[in-house]
Amino acid sequence: MTEVLPSRTTEPVELAIGGMTCAACAARVERKLNKLDGVAATVNYATEHATVTLTAPVPMARLIAQVEGAGYTAREIERGDRADGRDRLRSLWRRLVVALLAGVPLADLSITLALVPSLRFPGWQWVLLALTLPVVTWCAWPFHAKALRAARHGTGSMDTLVSLGIIAAAGWSIYTMFGRSGGAHAQGVWGLILQPAGSSYLDVAAGVTIFVLAGRMFEARAKHTAGTALRALAEMGARDVVVLGDDGAEHRVPIARLRVGDRFVVRPGDTVATDGVVVSGACAVDTSAMTGESVPVEVMAGDAVVGGTVALGGRLVVRAEKVGADTQLAQLVRLVERAQSDKAAVQRLADRIAGVFVPVVIALAVATLGGWLLGGVPVERAVSCGLAVLIIACPCALGLATPTALLVASGRGAQLGVFIKGHQALESARAIDTVVLDKTGTVTTGRMAVAGIQVADGVSRATVLGHAGAVENASEHGVARAIADLARAELGTLADVEDFRALSGLGVRGRVGGQEVRVGTVRLMRAEGVAIPDALEQTRADWEARGRTTVAVAIGDEVAGVLALADTVRPGAADAVAELHALGLRTVMLTGDNAATARAVAAEIGIGEVIAEVLPADKADVIARLRADGRTVAMVGDGVNDGPALAGADLGMALVTGTDVAVGACDLILMRTDLAVVPAAVRLARATLKTIRGNLRWAFGYNIAALPLAAAGLLNPLIAAAAMALSSLFVVSNSLRLRHFEHSGEARARG
Template sequence: MTDVTAAPAASVDLAIGGMTCAACAARVERKLNKLDGVTATVNYATEHATVVLAGPVPVQQLIAQVEGAGYQAREVIRDDAESPPDRVRAWWRRLVVALLAGVPLADLSITLILVPSLRFPGWQWVLLALTVPVVTWCAWPFHQQALRAARHGTGSMDTLVSLGVIAASGWSIYTMFGRSADLHSVGVWGLILQPAGSMYLDVAAGVTIFVLAGRMFEARAKHTAGRALRALAQIGARDVVVLDEDSAERRIPVSGLRRGDRFVVRPGDTIATDGIVETGVCAIDASAMTGESRPAEVAAGDTVAAGTMALGGRLVVRAERVGADTQLAHLVRLVERAQSDKAAVQRLADRIAAVFVPVVLVLAVLTLAGWLLGGAPAERAVSCALAVLIIACPCALGLATPTALLVASGRGAQLGVFIKGHQALESAKAIDTVVLDKTGTLTTGTMSVTAFEVADGVTRTEALAAAAAVENASEHGVGRAIVELARAELGEVGEVEEFRALSGLGVSGRVGGRQVFVGSARLLLAEVGALPPALDAMRERWEAGGNTVVTVAIGGEVGAVIALADGVRPSAGGAVAELRALGLRTVMLTGDNEATARVVAAEAGIDEVIAEVLPAGKASVIARLRPEGRSVAMVGDGINDGPALAAADLGMALVSGTDVAVGACDLILMRTDLSVVPAAVRLARATLRTIRGNLCWAFGYNIAALPLAAAGLLNPLIAGAAMALSSLFVVSNSLRLRRFEQPNSLPQTEDRLRAIVSVVDN
């Protein structure tokens, strides 16, 4: 536990113990938010609180605030190991004892009520002996939480359960020893509609059994729901072989790795941290982290990510980002934050749950008083009041959203879709238009020079050297292709001075004392003048063929025109077709020229093209579409896509893109296969349907059940079973999202993920 003051604008994760329903979560959240500079979100399903600190607040003060509300708290350390599901086993032990005593108790008590002639001397003591261990030791967690809540002047679901068990047991003991002569046969239908006579020992035991079973299955379901995230968090390496200055190898824990260290990756090794390959060639399997089943080959100069696996060859990698700074650690935190997110309707449910327990207690008292004032027998009034206490269940309200998000975010991570929060899901449900960037999104982003033509009086070597020197300072794919060609033909690239990036037009700089411009025809026209007719005709022909064309001006004169090609991703056509099948309009948005854009759009199956748009104009295009009544999703990957991603209703960024793009988006797509785009939309829609179904059930169950219980139409025993099953239904409904499949997903990816999950669970 960290006993220090957190830095301003820091974030702290707390594990919260003792919460048993949504009312508990709402209470803890309310107490934390009373502290100055604290914004807290408490998730009942994950039993975590995410606390954002706007000022210096000691972590111990946060913990004290939670404990002051009657719950336990501890700071979650990032490197904490996953503890075994001890809670499931603890519930199971109590459930076994409750079943061993409760089943014979129910059989015997019902038999003695139905057939009074079978009563024997001391039968009351036999029933009491079977009852005591169930309503004391087995039900102790409920009594303990109820007492803790009472000491703080609050109530929870356990308050209702504890009061119900105590009231049923107390009334039964009074009846057995004080009014045993009044016990009479009620018949089979009476057993269904009401408990046996006015003796409720079977109810006290039955409610304890049902609630224990519900808590056990709920704990197991929560553990299962978080399985995908745990698998993601644990795919990283545990140790690593580093190279000393004299290239001697030594194995150290991965926590000891530092930025700049050189480490060895052998076939079958998991790459320990994000880095750059210094030597070696190897195929890398990233399926465990991204769902991308096709291995990618890396060589010297390429980047590799933590959590991916080397399939063949030996690499020497220089560590660039370590520990919490790696891409894997960032993605795990992203999923955790998403799981703590709440929809507006869930916040309404939390507010209802916070007042639910006192309302139910008042309703139970009114039910008891109403039946007594109406002339009903005392046992009838007690039965109805017990049913009201037992049937009430705010748990389902608290589990409706977080369990669905827990499962969906984990399943999405397996498929390469990282959801930033509930807002992204709501936006994905509403979108009707998908705008796709061209370069690096619809196309591979890896360009190559396909043609090179120089002007009269200029040599190829001169033009290529000048263009490469300027482009070497640029990060654009066009620049990288020209630099690679220069290195292949000339062996080296010269130096540039006074480099400038001209947004959407090209680049400029001084090479060997001469001003050089490399960029679009518009740039050349503005800085030098029109292209010679022969070169201009060639430019038009190349663009009509789908090539990107850049012009080179040297010392105020036209130097050359260069054609470059960027292939359309093989998955683009299928992804666009699936987006259309989902009822979505598709638009391609690019800064490239109209002719080239049309060729790429036709190959991808897109009819609408918006071309020759400067980076600043992309956000304006999104803004223009929205007033037309469109709900727009933007898919991009580069720095110039950042404003458009932020402006869209839903931003989706390919993780191969820049950190700016990733930071501006709502969904992060980890795969180069564009089929992940419609998969993300379908997952978001499926998750929202699940959440709404959960909430409809949770609200509908309580709205229907409480009046029935108050009207005397529910046996308290049946009420207890229904209460436990309501929470189980919500969790089970959310777990269906684990079976969400992406079309054409490859078996080897799923097999790999199942293997990882198996290792984690074992």
């Protein structure tokens, strides 16, 4: 029975595409897939993957058949299936070794016989031919095979150019050696530079094969190296796990058998098998592989742990909350893979150009040959010019310019705790001039603690704390947890609450012991018509002037007390803001908290502009207003109330400690709690875009400059082959420099 894939938009199908050799191939596969109804595909030449988003049910066999119809191979990529290209590297290496063993003596002998014709011996042509044939047949077979496959489908690729060049050079050489009086040879060094070995191009055929094989091998090795960070990320997970049975017995089982709700044991030095909650035990956990933070995190019963982190000491018993593809590690791996399959608008333009490049180059080569012949030059010189045009024109550099840079950047970003969702995030990061930071949970730790309680005359502290704690116990807000935790610590058990209701941005309300209880901001009290006694109002104002958050507690129709809560600023927040300013960015604090508290926190870390007391629904309006004023805005947040603002900003950055809504709405996911990751993300994005622009300038400039030189007869075909291989190697090597990117925190630590 044919498997019919359901339509989906959040989990695209991933296909491994075989046989692609240039951007033209990727463009061709992409066009073929997108011709299917309900299919939106993106094909990445650097990763050799196709990401297919389905808007209607499509059989997997239909997708594969469509790719094969374009002359390539395809297979579905299962989770965890990440080929690293070692087999291809070994095959290229074997062919390159044989080509070198035969090609080097061929070149030496051919040049020697060209310079000193008197050294020719009987049967010298056969010796040259014997050295050439293994190179232009077996060693060059991958080029010929792919060119034939493309020709059967009426298309062409970079291999078409290479194969035609090799065949033309070898064929013309055989004809001149055996059909033109033994083959006249041009003499002199200049003749060798412009027209090597005179009218014999056997060394050119072998040289082209060697240079292209070498270029492909170095390109494959560089791509393998570029993907090291992603493979390391994917391999961080545990292979097996010690599950704790109901009888307390321990059983080691493969990780695939772990289920949600299972309890498993983590011993010192073990990798935490999956996302879960600590049931018992306490120890320090090394989260550096996931977040880039070097300081271990202490965890104990009730704390959440993430799969892929490492326990440093002590024994933990953890209850599995997420397994398999639902874990944070698996989601982040898919996120990086998805980002590496993304394309910039400029790269799509390059792909379209590469798609028509091959037929244009073939036509140019034929025109060059004809033009030189019509100009009355010798046939040998005309053939040399036509060959140079065929060989020099390599669209590989165009296809590699963007994806290799993104491949390296996304892997390096993952090591630093910055996960890039797509290329659009990088393009947005280039232009941002304003960074808007949420306060609670972003600039501050978000772990509020009650710093003071003031009660009205005739009301006890226990009454205020008990009623407030009972209502807040039903809420998950940081302020609510702080009040409920203190009430539980001082009073023990908390009363039940009825008719609980959260009032977004204002507070909560409910009934405790038959009394209406409201806990929230002054705005809530005023909206409800509840007056605050003067003494409490004065205390509240003093607390807020000192940067504390205050909430009022109304029991019935009277305010019975006010509570002050303090939230500590994240370590390094001031340094991060200073670095953002050094990057030329304007910073703004956006918060629903009161203005005095927000200004106090902003002053502590160096932010001069504060927009406070903003309701969650209005945060997106603030972002829209900033953009309407001509600013290009990045938003950094972590909560549910930040989701619309993150989605509405030009660049959304969410702390992974935040909610799923915030993470889902952002463009960059920040794994570190240290805010230094924010300027690091901006700097990485800018460095990546600079690399991409440099790659594309080189790729376009190389072809624009090289083709006229080749057509004018100023490029030896052998030099053209070397230049073509070096062009792609330059682009990949330039992208690999991003592996050494480091953020300021790393630089300071190293210094």
